[in-house]
Amino acid sequence: MNFGLTFEYSEEMSGVVHTNTAELFLVGQDASNMMGSPAGVCYPTTTAEVQEAVRWARAKGMTFIARGAGTGLAGGAIPTDGSLVICLTKMNNIRSIDVHKRTAWVEPGVLNADLSRRTARDGLHFAPDPSSQQSCTIGGNVANNSGGPHCLSEGVTSAHILALEVVLPSGDVCILDAESSLFDLRGAFIGSEGMFGIATAIEVRLVQNPPHISTMVVGFASVHEGAMAVSAIIAHGIIPSALEMMDAPITRAVEEYVHAGFPLDAAAMLIVEIDGLENSVLDGSRAVKDIVSRFGATSFQVAQSQGERALIWKGRKTAFGAIARIQPNYYLHDTVVPRKKLAEVLSQVSLIATEEHLQVMNVFHAGDGNLHPILMFDKRVDGVMDRVHRAGAEIVRVSLEAGGVLSGEHGIGLEKRDFMRWMFTENDLLFQQKLRSAFDPEGISNPHKVLPRGSGCSDMSSIPPGSWI
Amino acid sequence: MSFGSAVDDLQRQMAISDAVNIVGLNSTGASTVRDEGSVLKAPSGILSYEPDELMISVFAGTSISDINDELQGAKQRIPIPEWGTIGGAVATRRNGLRDSYHQTLPNNVLRCSVIAADGSLYQSGGQVVKNVSGFDLIKLLVGSWGLLGLIVEVTMRTEPIPQVSQWVQSAAPTAIAQVSDLYRPSVVTCFEGNMYVLLEGHEKDVQQQILQLDGFSLCEMPLTNNSPQLTNVNRSSQGVPHSIERAIRKEFDPGNKLNKSIASQRGLLT
Structure with missing residues (x-):
C-alpha cells in the first residue's frame, strides 16, 4: 500500500518521523475494532516539538492526528488519509502541583491514575475516573471529555479543566483559559476529539478526597427492579458519588476473575457509593437501603474496609478484562437515555442481541442513564461483523427513540459519525462545522471524524481510505 | 424540532433584520446599550419539568425566580442567583457566588436551542445528564453575550435543595x-x-x-454586586485566542447583525 511516503524528509525531521511497518501498525489502531492508515509517527517531548511536527505536516500538505494511549473506543484516534501521528506519550511530566490552590499543570501524556496517585498524600485527586484510568492519558480525557463512575456527582472532564496550552492547526501556540477570550474556548476545545488542535499542557482542578465513604453492593431478582431502584434513588434527592449497574452475565464473569464477593444469584446488581461528610453519608446510605428493599433487593452488602471497597471497584473496572475469558472480541457500546427509560431500553437491547444471535452483557453508569452494552463475538466467524454492526446501529436507534443521545463519554469518532444525522438536523451540524472551521479552517487536524460526510464540510469530501475493517 | 409560533415569529424577524438587539429583563444593564434595529426577546414559560430526572426545559425568557418557584414543589433548585432570565444568565455566564467545587453554570446547562443570525434554528446538547455527542456548542454559548445567536430554549440540570x-x-x-x-x-x-x-x-x-x-x-448572604458586567470582564482583545473568537463570530454572524455594541466593545465586529 502506498502511504504517501514519497515526500522527502526535511533535515530537522529526519529520523524523527518513524515509518517502519510495526510502529505504523500499532499507531494505526485504538481500542475500537478499526484500523487506520498512518503515514508516519513522531514522539515529541516538548510543546515546541509538537509545533514543529504540525508545521512540518502542513508544509508537506499532510494531515495530522494527536494520539495518547490509544484506549479510545470510538475510533477517534484512528489515523485517516495517511496522517502524521503525533504521539504524546513521551510528554508525561507533571509540571507543577499547587496543593493550596488545588490545581496542577500536567502534560497530555500523563496517565489519569498517576496524577491521583501523586496527589494522594495531600488528600487530593483528579475526579474523572474512566475504567481505563490505569492506562488512559489526561490529554485523551480532554479530547473526549471523558467520564467515569464518579462523574455522577463530580461532573465530567470539562468540569475539572481550568486551562489548556494548545498548538493550533496553524502551528500557533496559545493558552485557552477564563481570561484569554470572551468566549469559553477552553470549554469548546474539550471534547473536540483532536479536531481543533493539540493540547500540550493542561491545568486541572484537584478535588478533596471525601472524609467518609459508604460503598454498597445490592442484588436484585430482575434487571427491571434494579433499574427502577436507580430512578427511585435519584428521585429521592440522593446524588450518590457513583451508581453503577452490572447484569448477571457480567457479574459472573467478573466474579470468576476478581473474586470481589459479588452476588452470583442476582439477575442484576448495583454498586451505590455515597461520600461526603459523616451525617450525609449515614443518612444517604440508610435511605438507599430503604429504597432498594422496596424494589425487592435480594442482597445488601456494605464494604467494611478500604480493601473491600477497592476490590469492589477493581471488579467494576476490570469487567472488560473478564470478558476476554468468554469471547475473543467485544464491541462496547455507549449511549445515554433518560433514567426512567433504563429498564425499557435494557430489555430492547437484550432483544436486539437475541435477534442477531449475539451474547450481550451490561455494565454501566446507571445513575447517569449511560448504557454500555457489550456485544461479544469471535471475529473469525463468517459474517459476524455485519451482525455486530447491525445490532450496534439498532442499540443507537432505540436509545434515541427513548429520548437519549449518541454518546455519554466515548465520543463520536468514526464509530458514530454516520449516526449524527439521527440526532442532529443539518443546521445543527452546520453550526458544529462552523466551530470546527474557526479552529481549523483547512480541516487538517484529525480529519473525517465526528461530522458526517456530505454536509458541505471541508474535510468530508473523501472517504477515509482503509479506516474501517 | 418546533417550539411553536412564538419562536417561528422570532425566526422570521431575525431573518429580515439587519441589526438585532437581544434583551431579557435587563438585569445586567447590558441591554440598555441599544443600537438601531430590532429588539428581540426570547419567549418565557416552562416547557417540561421532570423532577425525577432532575431536569427542566424552559423558554430562555423565563425568569430564574419563576423557575425556582416551579422547582420548589419538588424541593429542587437551580443554583443561580435569582435575578433576570435564564437566557440572560446563560448568555452572561452568571454563576453567582457559587465556587468552582460545585458544578457551575456551564456544567448545568444540558441543552440550548438558538436562533442564528440568519433566522435558522440550531440546537446543541440533549435532555439527558451526560452527553458527548458532537462538538460542545453549549460551552461556547454560555458567556457569548448574544453574539452567536438568540438563545430561545434552555434545558438545565436541577439539584435537590440541601437540608x-x-x-x-x-x-x-x-x-x-x-x-x-x-x-x-x-x-x-x-x-x-x-x-x-x-x-x-x-x-x-x-x-x-x-x-x-x-x-x-x-x-446572611453578602449583598455583593456579582452581576457580570461586560466592561469589567478582564479578557484580552488580542492574541491568538482573540483571532479564534473573531473567526467564530465570522462563521456564526457573518453580517455583524447581533448585539453590535457589545461586539464592537469586544473587538468582535468582523
Missing part, C-alpha cells in the same frame, strides 16, 4: 487557613475585607463544620 444552607463570615487573619480545611464548602468569597462561606448539607454536618470554625459568626 440546611448557612452563611458564616469572619475578618480574622486565620480565616483563609480554616476555610481551606473545610470539606468542599458551597461558596467561599471575600468581600470588603470579610471572608464569607456558605455551608450546605445535612443539618448535623453543617453544625459540626460551624463548631470547627474559630472566630466566624452566622450571617
Whole structure:
C-alpha cells in the first residue's frame, strides 16, 4: 500500500518521523475494532516539538492526528488519509502541583491514575475516573471529555479543566483559559476529539478526597427492579458519588476473575457509593437501603474496609478484562437515555442481541442513564461483523427513540459519525462545522471524524481510505 | 424540532433584520446599550419539568425566580442567583457566588436551542445528564453575550435543595487557613475585607463544620454586586485566542447583525 511516503524528509525531521511497518501498525489502531492508515509517527517531548511536527505536516500538505494511549473506543484516534501521528506519550511530566490552590499543570501524556496517585498524600485527586484510568492519558480525557463512575456527582472532564496550552492547526501556540477570550474556548476545545488542535499542557482542578465513604453492593431478582431502584434513588434527592449497574452475565464473569464477593444469584446488581461528610453519608446510605428493599433487593452488602471497597471497584473496572475469558472480541457500546427509560431500553437491547444471535452483557453508569452494552463475538466467524454492526446501529436507534443521545463519554469518532444525522438536523451540524472551521479552517487536524460526510464540510469530501475493517 | 409560533415569529424577524438587539429583563444593564434595529426577546414559560430526572426545559425568557418557584414543589433548585432570565444568565455566564467545587453554570446547562443570525434554528446538547455527542456548542454559548445567536430554549440540570444552607463570615487573619480545611464548602468569597462561606448539607454536618470554625459568626448572604458586567470582564482583545473568537463570530454572524455594541466593545465586529 502506498502511504504517501514519497515526500522527502526535511533535515530537522529526519529520523524523527518513524515509518517502519510495526510502529505504523500499532499507531494505526485504538481500542475500537478499526484500523487506520498512518503515514508516519513522531514522539515529541516538548510543546515546541509538537509545533514543529504540525508545521512540518502542513508544509508537506499532510494531515495530522494527536494520539495518547490509544484506549479510545470510538475510533477517534484512528489515523485517516495517511496522517502524521503525533504521539504524546513521551510528554508525561507533571509540571507543577499547587496543593493550596488545588490545581496542577500536567502534560497530555500523563496517565489519569498517576496524577491521583501523586496527589494522594495531600488528600487530593483528579475526579474523572474512566475504567481505563490505569492506562488512559489526561490529554485523551480532554479530547473526549471523558467520564467515569464518579462523574455522577463530580461532573465530567470539562468540569475539572481550568486551562489548556494548545498548538493550533496553524502551528500557533496559545493558552485557552477564563481570561484569554470572551468566549469559553477552553470549554469548546474539550471534547473536540483532536479536531481543533493539540493540547500540550493542561491545568486541572484537584478535588478533596471525601472524609467518609459508604460503598454498597445490592442484588436484585430482575434487571427491571434494579433499574427502577436507580430512578427511585435519584428521585429521592440522593446524588450518590457513583451508581453503577452490572447484569448477571457480567457479574459472573467478573466474579470468576476478581473474586470481589459479588452476588452470583442476582439477575442484576448495583454498586451505590455515597461520600461526603459523616451525617450525609449515614443518612444517604440508610435511605438507599430503604429504597432498594422496596424494589425487592435480594442482597445488601456494605464494604467494611478500604480493601473491600477497592476490590469492589477493581471488579467494576476490570469487567472488560473478564470478558476476554468468554469471547475473543467485544464491541462496547455507549449511549445515554433518560433514567426512567433504563429498564425499557435494557430489555430492547437484550432483544436486539437475541435477534442477531449475539451474547450481550451490561455494565454501566446507571445513575447517569449511560448504557454500555457489550456485544461479544469471535471475529473469525463468517459474517459476524455485519451482525455486530447491525445490532450496534439498532442499540443507537432505540436509545434515541427513548429520548437519549449518541454518546455519554466515548465520543463520536468514526464509530458514530454516520449516526449524527439521527440526532442532529443539518443546521445543527452546520453550526458544529462552523466551530470546527474557526479552529481549523483547512480541516487538517484529525480529519473525517465526528461530522458526517456530505454536509458541505471541508474535510468530508473523501472517504477515509482503509479506516474501517 | 418546533417550539411553536412564538419562536417561528422570532425566526422570521431575525431573518429580515439587519441589526438585532437581544434583551431579557435587563438585569445586567447590558441591554440598555441599544443600537438601531430590532429588539428581540426570547419567549418565557416552562416547557417540561421532570423532577425525577432532575431536569427542566424552559423558554430562555423565563425568569430564574419563576423557575425556582416551579422547582420548589419538588424541593429542587437551580443554583443561580435569582435575578433576570435564564437566557440572560446563560448568555452572561452568571454563576453567582457559587465556587468552582460545585458544578457551575456551564456544567448545568444540558441543552440550548438558538436562533442564528440568519433566522435558522440550531440546537446543541440533549435532555439527558451526560452527553458527548458532537462538538460542545453549549460551552461556547454560555458567556457569548448574544453574539452567536438568540438563545430561545434552555434545558438545565436541577439539584435537590440541601437540608440546611448557612452563611458564616469572619475578618480574622486565620480565616483563609480554616476555610481551606473545610470539606468542599458551597461558596467561599471575600468581600470588603470579610471572608464569607456558605455551608450546605445535612443539618448535623453543617453544625459540626460551624463548631470547627474559630472566630466566624452566622450571617446572611453578602449583598455583593456579582452581576457580570461586560466592561469589567478582564479578557484580552488580542492574541491568538482573540483571532479564534473573531473567526467564530465570522462563521456564526457573518453580517455583524447581533448585539453590535457589545461586539464592537469586544473587538468582535468582523
